[in-house]
Amino acid sequence: MAREVVHLERSRSWFSGTATTLCGITYPRGKHKTFWFASTNCRACLAIQKAEGR
Numbered sequence: 886m887a888r889e890v891v892h893l894e895r896s897r898s899w900f901s902g903t904a905t906t907l908c909g910i911t912y913p914r915g916k917h918k919t920f921w922f923a924s925t926n927c928r929a930c931l932a933i934q935k936a937e938g939r
């Protein structure tokens with residue numbers, strides 16, 4: 886039941902390791918998964934992705 890939500894990444898700071906998702910969540914270094922863009926299941930990310938035509 887505990888399906889993990891995968892977000893799409895908007896940007897990432899390679900200096901701090903902080904990643905920001907399309908839906909506005911910021912993950913500190915080491916707290917985020919690396920399979921961005923693969924298969925998001927975050928509804929907010931999908932909606933924004935569609936709105937931006939990505």
Ligand SMILES: [Zn+2]
Pocket residue numbers: 891892893906907908909927928929930
């Ligand atoms: Zn998201």
